[in-house]
Amino acid sequence: MPMYRREESADYRVVDRWHRGVGWRARPDEDGQRTSHAFRAPDGGVWLVDPLDAPGVEAVYADLGEVVGVAVLADYHARDAGVFAKRHGVPVTVPTGLDRAAEMVDAPVRRVTDSLAGFDLRRVSPLGAWTETVAYRERDATLYVPDVLSSGPAFTVGDERLGLNVLARLAPPRAAFAGVDPNRVLLGHGTGLFGDASEALGESLRNARRRLPRAMASTVPRELRAMVGAVR
Structure with missing residues (x-):
C-alpha cells in the first residue's frame, strides 16, 4: 500500500466526530493516514484545517455551520x-514561521501568530x-497536532496510542504541550483519541527517549517513506 496516494480521491471516510467538529x-x-478536520469556532463559524478534497466531502461538515476559514498548520500540509x-x-x-506552506498554497494567504478559532498556537x-x-483550545480541551504525533x-511502538516522530523522540517537545490537558487529541495523521487522551499524551512524552531504540528499529523505515512521500 502506498504511503500517500496522489490520484484524485474516489471516496472518503469519517474517522473523528464530536460535538464541535469532524x-x-x-x-x-x-x-500515511492523512486526516483532515473541520472545527466549529466559538463564534459559530467553521474552520477547515489541513484539508484534503474528495467528491461530496462538503456534506461531512455542512451541519457544523458556515465555513469562515481554511488553515494550514504544518509546512508539508498545504x-x-x-x-x-x-x-x-x-x-x-x-x-508565521510556516513559510513553505504559505508558498505551496494556491490561494491568497493570511498570516496569524498566536491564536486561531479559539486555539492557542505553539x-x-x-x-x-x-x-x-x-x-490547543482550553475551553473544550481539544488538541490538534499536525505531524509530530x-x-x-x-x-x-508497542502499546503506544500516540507516537512521536523519531526525530522528536531525541528532543521531546515538552514545552509545546506544557499546561495542555486534552479531552481529545486530533491528528494530521491517524485517528484521534477520545478517551484518556491526556494520559496518552503524557505517556508518549515521558517515554519518548526510552523507546527511541525500539522506534529506530520499527518505525524509521516507515517514517522515511512518509518523509520522502511528503517532499514529493
Whole structure:
C-alpha cells in the first residue's frame, strides 16, 4: 500500500466526530493516514484545517455551520487548502514561521501568530527538519497536532496510542504541550483519541527517549517513506 496516494480521491471516510467538529480521510487506504478536520469556532463559524478534497466531502461538515476559514498548520500540509479556500470564498490562514506552506498554497494567504478559532498556537520544529503549529483550545480541551504525533503504525511502538516522530523522540517537545490537558487529541495523521487522551499524551512524552531504540528499529523505515512521500 502506498504511503500517500496522489490520484484524485474516489471516496472518503469519517474517522473523528464530536460535538464541535469532524475529521475525515480523503484516501482511506493509504499508509500515511492523512486526516483532515473541520472545527466549529466559538463564534459559530467553521474552520477547515489541513484539508484534503474528495467528491461530496462538503456534506461531512455542512451541519457544523458556515465555513469562515481554511488553515494550514504544518509546512508539508498545504494539501488541498487552496481548493477549499476558493470553494468557500475565504483566504488560507497560515501561522508565521510556516513559510513553505504559505508558498505551496494556491490561494491568497493570511498570516496569524498566536491564536486561531479559539486555539492557542505553539510552534514545533523537530531538530529543524520541518515546522508545524500545535493548536490547543482550553475551553473544550481539544488538541490538534499536525505531524509530530500520530496514532498510526508509522509512528507508534508497542502499546503506544500516540507516537512521536523519531526525530522528536531525541528532543521531546515538552514545552509545546506544557499546561495542555486534552479531552481529545486530533491528528494530521491517524485517528484521534477520545478517551484518556491526556494520559496518552503524557505517556508518549515521558517515554519518548526510552523507546527511541525500539522506534529506530520499527518505525524509521516507515517514517522515511512518509518523509520522502511528503517532499514529493
